[in-house]
Amino acid sequence: MQNDTHHLLDAANQVILGKAHKIRLALCCLIARGHLLIEDIPGVGKTTLANTLAKLLGLNCQRIQFTSDILPADIIGASVFDAKNLTFKFHPGPLFNQMVLADEINRATPKAQSALLEAMEEQNITVDGKTYPLPSPFFVIATQNPSYQIGTFPLPESQLDRFLMRIELGYPDHDAERLLLKGQSRHSLIESLPVMLTPERLINMQDAVTDIYVSNAVLDYCQAIISFTRESSEYHCGLSPRAGLALLNAAKAWAFMEQRDAVIPEDIQAVLAAVAGHRLRSGNNDSAAIVAPILAKVAVH
Amino acid sequence: MVRHTPESVWKHSPCFKSMNSVQNKSILIFLLASIGLIAFPHINHIPKAVFAFFYLLLSWRFIGIWKQNWLPNKPVIFLLTVCGLALLYSQYHGVFGRDAGTRLFVTALALKLLEIKSERDLYLITYLAFIVAASQFLYEQSLLMAAYILFVCSILLATLVCLNSTKLQPFTALKTAGIILVQAIPMAVILFILFPRVEAPKWMLFNEKHQAKAGLSDSMEPGSISDLGMSDELVFRVKFTGALPPPPQRYWRGPVLSYTDGKKWTQVKDLRFRPILDKPVFTGLPYQYTLLMEPQDKNWVFALEMPADYALPLSQNANYQLVTLENPDKRTEYKITSYPGYNTGAITRIEYKDAMQLPGDPSDKIKQLVKQLHGFDSTSDYFINELLNHFRKEDFHYTLTPPLMEENPLETFLFETRYGFCSHYAAAFVYLLRVANIPARVVTGYQGGELNKVGNFLEIRQADAHAWAEVWLENKGWVRFDPTAAIAPERIERNINIDQLMPGGIINYMPADAAQAAFNWLKQSRQLWSNIDYHWQRWVINYDNKNQSGFLSSLGITDIKAMLYWMVGSIGLITALLSWLLLYQKQQAIDPVVRLYNRFCQKIAKRGLLRGPCEGAKDFAGRVKIKLPEKATSIDQITDLFIKLHYGKNSTPDDFKLFKKRVKSFKI
Numbered sequence: 001m002q003n004d005t006h007h008l009l010d011a012a013n014q015v016i017l018g019k020a021h022k023i024r025l026a027l028c029c030l031i032a033r034g035h036l037l038i039e040d041i042p043g044v045g046k047t048t049l050a051n052t053l054a055k056l057l058g059l060n061c062q063r064i065q066f067t068s069d070i071l072p073a074d075i076i077g078a079s080v081f082d083a084k085n086l087t088f089k090f091h092p093g094p095l096f097n098q099m100v101l102a103d104e105i106n107r108a109t110p111k112a113q114s115a116l117l118e119a120m121e122e123q124n125i126t127v128d129g130k131t132y133p134l135p136s137p138f139f140v141i142a143t144q145n146p147s148y149q150i151g152t153f154p155l156p157e158s159q160l161d162r163f164l165m166r167i168e169l170g171y172p173d174h175d176a177e178r179l180l181l182k183g184q185s186r187h188s189l190i191e192s193l194p195v196m197l198t199p200e201r202l203i204n205m206q207d208a209v210t211d212i213y214v215s216n217a218v219l220d221y222c223q224a225i226i227s228f229t230r231e232s233s234e235y236h237c238g239l240s241p242r243a244g245l246a247l248l249n250a251a252k253a254w255a256f257m258e259q260r261d262a263v264i265p266e267d268i269q270a271v272l273a274a275v276a277g278h279r280l281r282s283g284n285n286d287s288a289a290i291v292a293p294i295l296a297k298v299a300v301h
Numbered sequence: 302m303v304r305h306t307p308e309s310v311w312k313h314s315p316c317f318k319s320m321n322s323v324q325n326k327s328i329l330i331f332l333l334a335s336i337g338l339i340a341f342p343h344i345n346h347i348p349k350a351v352f353a354f355f356y357l358l359l360s361w362r363f364i365g366i367w368k369q370n371w372l373p374n375k376p377v378i379f380l381l382t383v384c385g386l387a388l389l390y391s392q393y394h395g396v397f398g399r400d401a402g403t404r405l406f407v408t409a410l411a412l413k414l415l416e417i418k419s420e421r422d423l424y425l426i427t428y429l430a431f432i433v434a435a436s437q438f439l440y441e442q443s444l445l446m447a448a449y450i451l452f453v454c455s456i457l458l459a460t461l462v463c464l465n466s467t468k469l470q471p472f473t474a475l476k477t478a479g480i481i482l483v484q485a486i487p488m489a490v491i492l493f494i495l496f497p498r499v500e501a502p503k504w505m506l507f508n509e510k511h512q513a514k515a516g517l518s519d520s521m522e523p524g525s526i527s528d529l530g531m532s533d534e535l536v537f538r539v540k541f542t543g544a545l546p547p548p549p550q551r552y553w554r555g556p557v558l559s560y561t562d563g564k565k566w567t568q569v570k571d572l573r574f575r576p577i578l579d580k581p582v583f584t585g586l587p588y589q590y591t592l593l594m595e596p597q598d599k600n601w602v603f604a605l606e607m608p609a610d611y612a613l614p615l616s617q618n619a620n621y622q623l624v625t626l627e628n629p630d631k632r633t634e635y636k637i638t639s640y641p642g643y644n645t646g647a648i649t650r651i652e653y654k655d656a657m658q659l660p661g662d663p664s665d666k667i668k669q670l671v672k673q674l675h676g677f678d679s680t681s682d683y684f685i686n687e688l689l690n691h692f693r694k695e696d697f698h699y700t701l702t703p704p705l706m707e708e709n710p711l712e713t714f715l716f717e718t719r720y721g722f723c724s725h726y727a728a729a730f731v732y733l734l735r736v737a738n739i740p741a742r743v744v745t746g747y748q749g750g751e752l753n754k755v756g757n758f759l760e761i762r763q764a765d766a767h768a769w770a771e772v773w774l775e776n777k778g779w780v781r782f783d784p785t786a787a788i789a790p791e792r793i794e795r796n797i798n799i800d801q802l803m804p805g806g807i808i809n810y811m812p813a814d815a816a817q818a819a820f821n822w823l824k825q826s827r828q829l830w831s832n833i834d835y836h837w838q839r840w841v842i843n844y845d846n847k848n849q850s851g852f853l854s855s856l857g858i859t860d861i862k863a864m865l866y867w868m869v870g871s872i873g874l875i876t877a878l879l880s881w882l883l884l885y886q887k888q889q890a891i892d893p894v895v896r897l898y899n900r901f902c903q904k905i906a907k908r909g910l911l912r913g914p915c916e917g918a919k920d921f922a923g924r925v926k927i928k929l930p931e932k933a934t935s936i937d938q939i940t941d942l943f944i945k946l947h948y949g950k951n952s953t954p955d956d957f958k959l960f961k962k963r964v965k966s967f968k969i
Binding site for chain 1: 914915916917918919920944947948949950
């Protein structure tokens with residue numbers, strides 16, 4: 001089963017150049033049943049990454065471009081009066097897809113943002129007193145512009161917490177950029193990508209991740225990290241219990257991708273920046289720098 | 302559109318932590334409470350104004366914990382400092398000495414309390430508080446005070462623990478402080494015993510001369526006292542090497558009063574110029590004892606009658622009384638030998654003159670009494686017997702609260718009131734003997750003493766003060782007579798002490814059995830306590846330069862070099878022992894798998910490749926393999942086994958055995 005992930009990552013690396021670790025984190029997030037937030041300046045390949053993953057996993061994908069005037073109904077759908085049957089009929093919005101790409105989420109008003117984020121948490125949508133389940137697997141990749149850019153509504157902490165991981169893509173290095181400039185367009189590349197994993201297999205993988213063993217030593221390490229963030233003066237606000245669960249889930253998925261049946265401290269260290277970075281933000285957007293004190297000061301158990 | 306910066310978002314976030322220890326309430330409460338406790342015993346040592354100033358500022362700071370705005374600003378603090386300095390100056394015009402130093406520290410501590418801005422200030426205050434705590438010992442060195450200071454210091458220590466800990470649990474901090482104190486005890490004992498004692502210059506410490514309580518007075522005026530103060534204050538303690546003398550022989554000799562003006566009895570004025578007499582001829586078994594004098598304002602040492610052997614700084618004056626040539630304001634120990642039987646031999650002319658002195662002619666009434674008791678027409682022995690019988694048979698009473706006898710006290714006592722205590726009887730006895738031409742004088746001192754059964758030593762208190770008579774007899778020399786014994790023999794023989802003296806003043810005993818039992822219990826616990834206190838005084842407070850060298854030479858440590866070797870050696874030993882204990886306990890707590898893995902890491906560390914505490918096993922293996930490619934296989938095997946055993950789900954005992962074997966056989 002783990003071999004599939006390797007092939008998938010190889011194929012994705014052909015499209016998005018020089019970002020192997022970020023793609024790996026994105027896939028890890030997906031396998032851990034979490035949602036992904038990609039934060040970076042426009043044009044570094046956030047949307048391309050989302051499209052590539054959707055294509056490779058064979059998921060139906062819909063993109064929602066968030067703007068400052070988008071309304072909740074534009075995201076979740078609306079009930080429209082059917083003149084023929086004289087009834088209201090619910091027209092599902094773009095959210096009713098296995099993979100949703102929420103582009104530039106922080107340009108929308110808080111009202112529209114929360115419509116999306118509530119659906120992410122609940123895994124279903126309630127309109128006019130009727131509940132509609134969302135498809136499974138359900139995966140949201142949201143992208144946002146750095147908050148210093150004009151025309152952004154920063155996501156509140158409570159909503160940032162809904163995303164399992166936040167990654168930054170960053171500029172490609174020199175060689176990767178050369179290849180990118182030389183090669184054919186990304187659109188046609190994505191079009192030609194084969195489906196490498198069926199949704200059923202993805203669900204199997206997600207189930208397998210929950211069986212990954214976590215020893216007491218790893219739990220000790222995890223708790224040491226959490227209490228360090230709460231007691232150290234480096235952070236305004238420590239990690240919440242939900243953050244602790246998220247960290248452990250992500251580490252399990254990482255261990256699964258590393259073809260192990262138990263989590264080791266290195267798994268936690270590998271996902272820590274992506275999982276904890278946006279939950280510990282202290283005016284700094286660089287996740288690696290935010291979690292550096294943890295990696296340097298909390299002893300492994 | 303409003304631009305949000307992350308800072309503005311975070312500043313208003315509800316979970317903004319106030320981890321700043323300067324604002325931490327529990328640390329401040331801890332610190333202020335312990336400082337309040339530390340300075341409190343100074344209530345008797347520093348002027349009330351300084352004391353009040355200190356507690357005023359302390360309570361101000363205390364309120365400031367909750368009302369930050371009420372704390373003084375810089376100009377007010379400056380003003381307060383000026384006030385404090387003025388207060389110090391008005392109370393004490395000087396900068397040297399114990400008192401000035403203590404006041405300065407107390408005032409400085411109070412002022413510093415109002416200026417807590419950083420963690421550094423908290424440390425400074427804690428150290429100042431330790432100094433103030435130590436300054437208590439310049440005034441009082443009792444066991445209780447030591448216990449109190451130790452207790453308060455443990456709270457201060459807990460404050461330091463809190464300051465350095467992220468978990469601010471007061472009771473855990475107190476527990477940690479207690480453990481630290483207990484661990485420090487062996488060190489303290491070694492340093493106490495072995496550290497060279499330095500005698501501090503006198504102006505620095507203990508100018509408590511004016512504070513030493515007046516003990517026995519150097520004059521006696523029986524008629525003017527109507528209520529004998531019965532203080533149970535300790536005067537000295539005696540520990541005998543052999544048997545104790547029986548109570549009737551326990552006379553502790555003090556000043557001898559020969560001169561009287563009719564009311565008052567005093568020592569002869571030129572006593573210090575009198576020639577030292579020959580030693581008496583001693584008979585009977587000697588008593589050897591150690592006498593521990595409490596601080597006194599006079600240089601008298603109360604030896605058991607009659608002292609024979611003693612060492613410097615003791616010397617004997619012309620009245621066979623022992624005096625010390627050193628300052629008596631320190632607790633001092635003396636070794637003395639006394640004989641109960643003695644003969645002082647012939648009387649000198651000057652002694653005779655002193656012992657026959659009378660303030661003018663005696664009245665007819667007195668002459669009549671002496672004549673009636675055959676004072677003029679019989680032997681000395683016969684008259685003395687008659688006189689003692691007279692006291693015994695006539696209506697004389699022993700009381701501690703006699704009526705005042707201002708005019709002609711002697712006659713009033715002998716013929717009218719007939720109520721008195723030892724001084725009255727001794728004075729009347731000596732006076733009547735002198736009228737009958739027999740040389741006699743009054744001896745003051747202490748009589749009896751309470752036996753401490755726990756420590757087997759005698760405690761002599763102010764209440765045991767006594768006066769008796771000494772008569773010179775042909776062929777016998779000076780002989781002791783105690784007329785009080787004729788009136789109240791129980792005062793002498795049963796060894797009454799303050800506990801049994803009823804408020805009425807007349808000797809009495811507790812009637813009820815139950816009360817007696819409770820009383821006995823009280824007495825026993827009191828004796829236990831005074832035994833502990835005796836050893837505290839003897840071994841801790843009195844452990845000076847001389848005692849130290851004595852004690853150390855009994856252990857075979859004779860010179861300062863050996864002393865230093867011993868000190869460094871034993872401290873090193875204790876440190877090693879403590880650290881081994883601490884490390885061993887830590888080792889015990891570690892899982893055997895981790896211990897084996899640590900050993901593996903130690904082996905690799907020999908090649909300069911150290912595993913950081915935050916580095917996972919797999920990462921470490923990857924790093925090491927690059928440097929030691931020839932060992933890659935065994936490193937991988939060990940690391941995989943470690944991961945399986947430590948983090949994995951299905952490890953077997955065989956895995957552990959294999960792991961153990963591989964770690965042991967791993968060579969580098």
